[in-house]
Every structure is written in structure tokens, then in C-alpha cells.
Amino acid sequence: MTELSKTGAAVGEPSPSDAPSAFLEVRDLKVHFPTDDGLVKSVDGLSFQLEKGKTLSIVGESGSGKSVTSLAIMGLHRLGARGKNVQMSGEIWLDGKELVGADPDEVRKLRGREMAMIFQDPLSAMHPYYRIGNQIVEAYRVHHDVSKKVARTRAIEMLDRVGIPEPGKRVDSYPHEFSGGMRQRAMIAMALVNNPELLIADEPTTALDVTVQAQILDLIRDLQKEFGSAVVLITHDLGVVAEIADDVLVMYGGRCVERGPVDEIFEQPQHPYTWGLLGSMPRIDRETSDRLIPVKGQPPSLINVPSGCAFHPRCPYADIPKGDVTRTVRPELQQVDGGHFSACHLSQEDRTRIWTEEIAPKL
Amino acid sequence: MTDTKKQEQGPADGADEREVLLKVEGLVKHFPIKKGILQRQVGAVKAVDGIDFEVRRGETxxxxxxxxxxxxxxxxxxTRLQDPTGGSIHFDGQDITRLNAAGMRPLRRDIQMIFQDPYGSLNPRHTIGSIVSAPFRLQGVEPEGGVKKEVQRLLELVGLSPEHFNRYPHEFSGGQRQRIGIARALALKxxxxxxxxxxxxxxxxxxxQVVNLMDDLQQELGLTYVIIxxxxxxxxHVSDRIAVMYLGKIVELADKTSLYESPMxxxxxxxMSAVPVPDPKRRGAKSDRILLKGDVPSPISPPSGCRFHTRCWKATEICKTTEPLLLELRPGQQVACHHPESAEDQAPQDTVLLSAAKEAAAGARGTARPATTDPQPKDDQEAPTDK
Structure with a gap:
């Protein structure tokens, strides 16, 4: 079990000095896509830090910028023709190296070796024409100057490690011959073949049944313990978050609205959107009052992000702060305590009162 | 906890007296697998392989x-979108198992379906008005005040604006589309x-939002739901009673409190134990998690006897040879198992564990989590279905 930490990953304001102490540090990351309809601000000023051996969960609705963030860290926005259609700014520091401004060839050397990614849909992330083993061998030989035979042994070893039965035989199977859970395992094997220090998992279990999901989460946890990697887990399932994360970052409309240690996010959430997520969720562990408390309305358009606090059109408490502040001023992340930050105009007293009196009893 | 309406209506009080709306007996659906020039049938995917259940009026x-x-x-x-291979379906007292398309048509207005994919289930070239009014057109129903007015009322009912009448599906988000699908399903009451x-x-x-909407509509219109x-x-959250299926069979059917509080x-x-609980405090208490090994076996050649015996930690010889019947072991709780949890063992004489069960049990005892990541050469059932 990874140890819970109050001072863990997503902590603190970015320090002014250029060499960050954290293993992964993202500073004021912006990823914008120009389109015919206008500029899509998928990620608009995101900062966080992550230490080795820790797990950070990024949660939010579709279109909140979760996946765009992970692709930015992997340097995958600038590849091929798509590279012309993206505007990126800010800094991403991985183990003392800055990635946003780096040469694509430099980033390519890191990709797969220092950082690797597990995608949501293993069927489309693997090449259907190549055998599973050959795809893992390729990933290994890009970074290691070894013979095919050695790489194949390594591939079998990895398949064995992630729990594929009869790896010596299965290494020659094609992706379609594997079941969903096995494909996901094979993809994890491919991602981990170079012992990466940063693993990004984008909805790794969303397409899977709960029984297989439990197997895969256990696997990620065990492998993290073994290799001491840092893990960024993107998900919309708060159950998964509670299970595996050390720290949580809640995204809304391309920005972080709340981040902090997992215990505090579940017990003392400070942002109305986080309350909304918790209230929307049916619980398996207890009988809830018979209605869910959804967030009203629709997620915001990333072309016309609402002015002020992006959440104000859906926020039931937007009228509590005096004047027009929620509609005109964008709230900045403010420290609640320790590593817990929240971007909301409500005063600390109001938030504590609303949470303890109105929200928590209904969950 | 507010305890109102359908909430907590156990099987003992009231629910049993409600009239049966849908009665399914021995339902079988096999999809033939054909091979060769002569297209001879060489096997079948036994998708549904003999299930019985009832749905009572007004329940979920x-x-x-x-x-x-x-x-x-x-x-x-x-819903007779596909023809059953065997068994019988009675709806509202009428046998609909073998009705042809014409015979089903008048019943279509009483049985409706809401689909999973809100993108695939709405015709992109039709306006919302034409999609939601299709049921009236097909059934020749002329509602009071005209079709357009009724459609606009339905759109309002599911939380959309009546002005959406002339828009196309692509102009809506996933949640809104699902509401359109619900409006269409409810059009003919x-x-x-x-x-x-x-x-x-x-x-x-x-x-x-959609769960609450379906809940409200059930209260308002007295609907009966089967939610898959x-x-x-x-x-x-949504059900009164729940059926758990495994490889084409119902293995347990019970009211929700019994099922979630004491599954048999x-x-x-x-x-149940595999579902992650959104409470970080529960992380320490994970020892009660049961991790099943491997995947569901192929429905083309399901395991003999109890279909779950290849992954069950309690399986004995009888599980391999004899198929357990779905029996009511507790009031309102039907279970198909020789060795149920928290109930009298149905086959107490049979105590020798199968080798697969022994392994699973040993793994469970050794650590909090059974050793799933260990290579298990015995896990051949994990083989994919198409090989």
C-alpha cells in the first residue's frame, strides 16, 4: 500500500527558481487549439507537482482537459501535422529537464524510457497487424541496443510479470486474440518494459468490468511499489481515486479548481464542483437518500469559457459572495491548509458551513 | 436518511402482491455459428441459456x-427485437414468445427501449421533432392537441426546451441526447x-441528472423498468430487485437490500467486493476483497455443472457435474449455488475442493489479495473466445 502523505505530490506554489526539486513539475501549462470556431482552451494555466513513488489522480468531466494534459506531458501534441494546430506554453519539468521547449528528438528519447503511457482503449492503442510480442520488442529495442532474442526474452518476462498466462506462447498472439483485460495487461507490459519513472494512465480501467478493473488496479499498485515510479492516473471514477491516489487534482474547464491529499478531498472538499461530483455519485457501500444531487446544467464550452469563475453558471452558491465577483473575477488557487488548495470566491467560513451543514449530511 | 416512496420496499411488504407484468420462463437465445460452403451449424454462442424471472408492475x-x-x-x-430460441415470454398476461411482426405491433407501444449509445440511437438526418413523433406516426396515434404539441410537452417533461423541436441530434450533448431517447421511449405511455x-x-x-429523471418519470407515470x-x-441506486447474470444464467435474484448487504x-x-468504494478510509479494510482470476469463460462451450466453478474458491466435485437450480433460500432471495454464502450448504456431503478452488483459497489466505499477478498456467479459461 502506498503510504498516505500530507505533504506529498501536488503541493505548493511553483518556486521562482528554474530547477524544481520535484520529480515532475508542471507550471502554468496552457494548451490551446485554434479552430474555425475559435480558440479551444483545453488547458488554461495548470500547475502541479508530483514526487516519485506517489500517485496523482486527475478527475473531471469529459472536456475538462485531463487527457490533453497527459498528452502534453508526453509531448504528443507536436507530432506530425497535428503539431501545427496547437499552441503550447508554460513549463513541464521532468527530472530536471524542461520538455515544452525541448527539441522533439530529445523528448522522443525520454518517451517510453523515462515516461510511458497507458491508454484507455487497448484495442486502438495496439497495432492489429503485429504480434503482441513484436510490439513490446520494438518498444524495448528503441531504447536498448540489444538483439531481438534478448528483447524477446524481456517481452516474455514482462508479460509474465503482468499476469498473462503462458507468456512464452502468448507472446506470439495478435491483439485480437486477447480479451479486454489481457490486452490492457499487455499494454501495461509494453509501457513498463523500459522501467519508466513516470507512468501516465489515462482512464486505464474505464472500458473494463469491475472484476478485471480490480485486477488491473492491483497490478498498477504492485508495479509502482516495485519500481518506485510516479503515477498520474486520469479517471472520472471517484471510487478508483479513493482506492489508489495519494493526491487528487480536480479539473474544470481546463483549470484546476481544487487539489489536495486524497483524504481531505473526500472529507473536507472545498470547491462546489467537487461537492457536485461527490453528490452525483451513487454509492455502493450505503443506502443514500433516494435522490442523487447532480450538478445542474452542462459542462462549459472551451471556446467561450464563462467569465469569472468558469463554474459560476452551474454553481448553486454563486450569489453568496458580494457583488459581481463570481461573474467577473477568475478565482486563483488559494491554500486551504497544508497541501490543500481551492479556487473559489466563497469565504473559508461559508465553505466550511455549507459543506458540514448542507452537503455532507446528504451524501 | 429520507425514507420515502419506493425506497426500502422489501419483498415482504406489498411488492409481492403487485401484479406480474412480465413473466419470463426458461428463456434461451443461441446464436448459431456456421462454417464451410454449406454453412452448416458447428456450434452456438449460448448468450442466454435458460433464465426465469418476473417483473411486477411499477417496480424496477x-x-x-x-x-x-x-x-x-x-x-x-x-422486447422481441430478437427472436428467442426457446422458452416463453408473457407480457401483461399474453404470450408474446412467437408473435410475428404484425402481432407485436400493437404491443410495441407498451414495451419500449432506451439504448446505451445516445449517438448511435438517434438518426442524424432527422430533427428531434421527427424522432420523438415517430412513435405516434408508426402507431397511428393522434394525441390530444396534435402531435407537435404533445412532442413539445414530452421534451419539457424530460428537461429539454420545446424550441428544440426543429434541431438535429448533433446539436446536443450526450446527456441531452439521452433525454431525447427517453422522450421517444415514453411518447406512447x-x-x-x-x-x-x-x-x-x-x-x-x-x-x-438522467438517473433522477428516470426516477421522477417512474413516480409520475407509474412505469415499470428493466434496467440493464x-x-x-x-x-x-435505481433498482428494487436485482438479477445477477453469469454466462447466460441468473445466478442470484433478490431485493436490493438483501443482495447488497448479504449476497449469497x-x-x-x-x-460486489471488486467495486472501488469512494472512501479513502476504507483502503485499509481491503482484506475482504475477493479477486477473481482470469476472464469469463467462452459462452460457446460454457463449463459443465455450475458455470462459475472454474473461478470459484468454494467449488467442489458436485459443482463440476451438477448444475445448481435457482432456489429461494431466503424469502425474496433466489440463488443458484451448491455452497451459498451465509446459508445452509446445499451439498454438505461434498467437501473435496477442486484444484482451481484450492489455489484460489490458498492465494486468498496467503495475502489480503490473491496472487493475481503470479503466472497461473492453469488459467486456461482466460483463453479468448475466438480461438
Whole structure:
């Protein structure tokens, strides 16, 4: 079990000095896509830090910028023709190296070796024409100057490690011959073949049944313990978050609205959107009052992000702060305590009162 | 906890007296596998392989199971979108098992379906008005005040604006489209609505909106639901009774409190324990998690006897040879198992564990989590279905 930490990953304001102490540090990351309809601000000023051996969960609705963030860290926005259609700014520091401004060839050397990614849909992330083993061998030989035979042994070893039965035989199977859970395992094997220090998992279990999901989460946890990697887990399932994360970052409309240690996010959430997520969720562990408390309305358009606090059109408490502040001023992340930050105009007293009196009893 | 309406209506009080709306007996659906020039049948995918259940008027029956267990096929056969291979379906007292298309037509207005994919289930070239008014057109129904007025009323009912009448599906978000699908299903005031994964394509906040909407509509219109879903938390929230399916069979059927508080079938227990609980404090208490090894076996050649015996930690010789019947072991709780949890053993003389069960049990005892990551050469059932 990874140890819970109050001072863990997503902590603190970015320090002014250029060499960050954290293993992964993202500073004021912006990823914008120009389109015919206008500029899509998928990620608009995101900062966080992550230490080795820790797990950070990024949660939010579709279109909140979760996946765009992970692709930015992997340097995958600038590849091929798509590279012309993206505007990126800010800094991403991985183990003392800055990635946003780096040469694509430099980033390519890191990709797969220092950082690797597990995608949501293993069927489309693997090449259907190549055998599973050959795809893992390729990933290994890009970074290691070894013979095919050695790489194949390594591939079998990895398949064995992630729990594929009869790896010596299965290494020659094609992706379609594997079941969903096995494909996901094979993809994890491919991602981990170079012992990466940063693993990004984008909805790794969303397409899977709960029984297989439990197997895969256990696997990620065990492998993290073994290799001491840092893990960024993107998900919309708060159950998964509670299970595996050390720290949580809640995204809304391309920005972080709340981040902090997992215990505090579940017990003392400070942002109305986080309350909304918790209230929307049916619980398996207890009988809830018979209605869910959804967030009203629709997620915001990333072309016309609402002015002020992006959440104000859906926020039931937007009228509590005096004047027009929620509609005109964008709230900045403010420290609640320790590593817990929240971007909301409500005063600390109001938030504590609303949470303890109105929200928590209904969950 | 506010304890109102349908909430907590146990099987003992009232629910049993409600009239049976849908009665399914021995339902079988096999998909033939054909090979060669002569297209001879060489086997069959036994998607649904003999299930019995009843749905009473006004209640919600949840159906859960892993992918490939036959729950969606069951929904499609019950609504007669696909023809059953065997068994019988009685709806509102009438045998609809063998009715032809013309015979089914008058009944279509009483049985409606909500589909999983809000993108695939609406014709992109039709306006919302034409989609929602299609049921009136097809059934030749002329509602009071005209079709357009009625459609606009329906749109309002599901939380959309009547002005959306002339728009196209692509102008709507996933949650709104799902509402359109619901409006269409409710247009003719059906008696039974079969919803196949109605919220699984939606974000959690939108999911809650749609769940609440379906709940409200049930109160308002007295609907009967069969809700098929893989998300056990959603099913717990919406259902009165729940059927758990495994490889084409119902393994447990009970009211939701009994099922979630004290599941009797080992598979139900394992399924429940695998759901991540949104409470970080519970992380330490994970020792009660049962991790099943491997995947669901192929429905082309399901295991003999109890279909779960290849993954069950309690399996004995009898499980391999004799198929357990779905019996009511506790009031309102039907279970198909020789060795149920927290109930009298149905085969106490048979105590020798199968080798697969021994392994699983040893793994469970050794660590909090059974050693799933260890290579298990015995796990041949994990082999994919198409080999």
C-alpha cells in the first residue's frame, strides 16, 4: 500500500527558481487549439507537482482537459501535422529537464524510457497487424541496443510479470486474440518494459468490468511499489481515486479548481464542483437518500469559457459572495491548509458551513 | 436518511402482491455459428441459456453482470427485437414468445427501449421533432392537441426546451441526447421500459441528472423498468430487485437490500467486493476483497455443472457435474449455488475442493489479495473466445 502523505505530490506554489526539486513539475501549462470556431482552451494555466513513488489522480468531466494534459506531458501534441494546430506554453519539468521547449528528438528519447503511457482503449492503442510480442520488442529495442532474442526474452518476462498466462506462447498472439483485460495487461507490459519513472494512465480501467478493473488496479499498485515510479492516473471514477491516489487534482474547464491529499478531498472538499461530483455519485457501500444531487446544467464550452469563475453558471452558491465577483473575477488557487488548495470566491467560513451543514449530511 | 416512496420496499411488504407484468420462463437465445460452403451449424454462442424471472408492475428490476454474460441479449429478446430460441415470454398476461411482426405491433407501444449509445440511437438526418413523433406516426396515434404539441410537452417533461423541436441530434450533448431517447421511449405511455445501460456513456454529473429523471418519470407515470447495467453502484441506486447474470444464467435474484448487504452467491460476493468504494478510509479494510482470476469463460462451450466453478474458491466435485437450480433460500432471495454464502450448504456431503478452488483459497489466505499477478498456467479459461 502506498503510504498516505500530507505533504506529498501536488503541493505548493511553483518556486521562482528554474530547477524544481520535484520529480515532475508542471507550471502554468496552457494548451490551446485554434479552430474555425475559435480558440479551444483545453488547458488554461495548470500547475502541479508530483514526487516519485506517489500517485496523482486527475478527475473531471469529459472536456475538462485531463487527457490533453497527459498528452502534453508526453509531448504528443507536436507530432506530425497535428503539431501545427496547437499552441503550447508554460513549463513541464521532468527530472530536471524542461520538455515544452525541448527539441522533439530529445523528448522522443525520454518517451517510453523515462515516461510511458497507458491508454484507455487497448484495442486502438495496439497495432492489429503485429504480434503482441513484436510490439513490446520494438518498444524495448528503441531504447536498448540489444538483439531481438534478448528483447524477446524481456517481452516474455514482462508479460509474465503482468499476469498473462503462458507468456512464452502468448507472446506470439495478435491483439485480437486477447480479451479486454489481457490486452490492457499487455499494454501495461509494453509501457513498463523500459522501467519508466513516470507512468501516465489515462482512464486505464474505464472500458473494463469491475472484476478485471480490480485486477488491473492491483497490478498498477504492485508495479509502482516495485519500481518506485510516479503515477498520474486520469479517471472520472471517484471510487478508483479513493482506492489508489495519494493526491487528487480536480479539473474544470481546463483549470484546476481544487487539489489536495486524497483524504481531505473526500472529507473536507472545498470547491462546489467537487461537492457536485461527490453528490452525483451513487454509492455502493450505503443506502443514500433516494435522490442523487447532480450538478445542474452542462459542462462549459472551451471556446467561450464563462467569465469569472468558469463554474459560476452551474454553481448553486454563486450569489453568496458580494457583488459581481463570481461573474467577473477568475478565482486563483488559494491554500486551504497544508497541501490543500481551492479556487473559489466563497469565504473559508461559508465553505466550511455549507459543506458540514448542507452537503455532507446528504451524501 | 429520507425514507420515502419506493425506497426500502422489501419483498415482504406489498411488492409481492403487485401484479406480474412480465413473466419470463426458461428463456434461451443461441446464436448459431456456421462454417464451410454449406454453412452448416458447428456450434452456438449460448448468450442466454435458460433464465426465469418476473417483473411486477411499477417496480424496477436491475440486471447486472460482466460483459458477455448475456444481459443485453436478454433485454433485446424480452422486447422481441430478437427472436428467442426457446422458452416463453408473457407480457401483461399474453404470450408474446412467437408473435410475428404484425402481432407485436400493437404491443410495441407498451414495451419500449432506451439504448446505451445516445449517438448511435438517434438518426442524424432527422430533427428531434421527427424522432420523438415517430412513435405516434408508426402507431397511428393522434394525441390530444396534435402531435407537435404533445412532442413539445414530452421534451419539457424530460428537461429539454420545446424550441428544440426543429434541431438535429448533433446539436446536443450526450446527456441531452439521452433525454431525447427517453422522450421517444415514453411518447406512447408504455407499460414497460427496458433500458440497456442508459447512463454508462454519460459523465458522472450528467449521469445523476438522467438517473433522477428516470426516477421522477417512474413516480409520475407509474412505469415499470428493466434496467440493464454493469455499474453496480447505479443499479443499487435505481433498482428494487436485482438479477445477477453469469454466462447466460441468473445466478442470484433478490431485493436490493438483501443482495447488497448479504449476497449469497459467491459470484455476487466477488462482484460486489471488486467495486472501488469512494472512501479513502476504507483502503485499509481491503482484506475482504475477493479477486477473481482470469476472464469469463467462452459462452460457446460454457463449463459443465455450475458455470462459475472454474473461478470459484468454494467449488467442489458436485459443482463440476451438477448444475445448481435457482432456489429461494431466503424469502425474496433466489440463488443458484451448491455452497451459498451465509446459508445452509446445499451439498454438505461434498467437501473435496477442486484444484482451481484450492489455489484460489490458498492465494486468498496467503495475502489480503490473491496472487493475481503470479503466472497461473492453469488459467486456461482466460483463453479468448475466438480461438
Amino acid at each position: 428490476l436491475g440486471v447486472v453482470g460482466e460483459s458477455g454474460c448475456g444481459k443485453s441479449t436478454m433485454g433485446r429478446v424480452v 408504455p407499460k414497460l421500459v427496458v433500458a440497456d445501460e442508459p447512463v454508462s456513456a454519460l459523465d458522472v454529473s450528467i449521469q445523476a 447495467a454493469h455499474d453496480l453502484s447505479v443499479v443499487r 452467491h459467491p459470484y455476487t460476493k466477488a462482484l
